[in-house]
Amino acid sequence: MNLEELPDKARIVFETIRGRRSIREYIDREIPLEYLKLIIEAGLWAPSASNLQPREFILIKDKDLLRAVKLVSPGLSDNPAAIIVLCIDHEKASKGGRMGETMALLDIATSLQNMMLMAYALGIGSCPIASFDKLALKTILDIPEHIEPVLLLSLGYPKRWPQPPPRKNVDEVLHVDGW
Numbered sequence: 172m173n174l175e176e177l178p179d180k181a182r183i184v185f186e187t188i189r190g191r192r193s194i195r196e197y198i199d200r201e202i203p204l205e206y207l208k209l210i211i212e213a214g215l216w217a218p219s220a221s222n223l224q225p226r227e228f229i230l231i232k233d234k235d236l237l238r239a240v241k242l243v244s245p246g247l248s249d250n251p252a253a254i255i256v257l258c259i260d261h262e263k264a265s266k267g268g269r270m271g272e273t274m275a276l277l278d279i280a281t282s283l284q285n286m287m288l289m290a291y292a293l294g295i296g297s298c299p300i301a302s303f304d305k306l307a308l309k310t311i312l313d314i315p316e317h318i319e320p321v322l323l324l325s326l327g328y329p330k331r332w333p334q335p336p337p338r339k340n341v342d343e344v345l346h347v348d349g350w
C-alpha cells in the first residue's frame with residue numbers, strides 16, 4: 172500500500188508504529204519528568220480487560236538505583252536515563268476471575284506498546300526488558316508481596332536509530348476466512 176495515499180492520521184500512526192525500534196545504546200541526557208509522566212499516561216490509555224487496570228508503574232531515575240537494577244538485569248544494555256517497571260497488582264487482577272491473571276499480562280502488553288510509541292514520538296528510545304531477576308528487583312525497590320514486576324522499559328535518547336530487524340509479510344501469516 173502506498174502510504175502517501177493514506178489520510179494524514181493513518182500515515183502518521185503507521186509510520187510511528189513502523190519506525191519505533193528497540194534502542195540499546197543511549198547518549199548521556201536526562202529525560203524531562205513531564206515526558207516520563209506522559210509516557211506513563213499513554214500506558215494508562217491502553218485497553219484493559221474489563222477495564223480493571225491492574226497495572227502499576229515504578230519510575231527509576233536515580234543513578235545509584237539504575238546501577239543496582241542493571242546488576243540484576245542481564246537483558247539490559249548500556250545506561251538508560253530512566254527505567255519504568257511495569258507491574259501487575261495481583262489483588263486487582265484477581266477480581267477478574269479465572270482469566271484475571273492472563274488478562275493482566277495482556278494489559279501490561281497493551282500499555283507497553285503505547286508507552287514505546289509515545290516515547291518514540293518524543294524522540295526517546297526504549298527497549299522492553301524481560302530478562303531480569305524479579306526477586307532481586309523486588310528487594311531493591313521495596314515492592315510489596317502482591318505486586319509483580321513483569322517487564323522493565325529502559326528509556327533514553329538514542330545514540331542512533333538502528334535498522335529495523337526483518338518482519339514477516341502479511342501474506343506469510345494471514346489466513347482469510349479460516350486456516
Ligand SMILES: Cc1cc2nc3c(=O)[nH]c(=O)nc-3n(C[C@H](O)[C@H](O)[C@H](O)COP(=O)(O)O)c2cc1C
Binds near residue numbers: 248299300335
Ligand atoms: C516481551 C519482550 C521482552 C523483551 N526482552 C528483551 C530483553 O530482555 N533485552 C533486550 O535487549 N530486548 C528485549 N526485547 C526487545 C526485542 O528483542 C525486540 O523487540 C525485537 O528484537 C524486535 O526489534 P524492534 O523492537 O527494534 O522492532 C524484548 C521484547 C519484548 C516484546
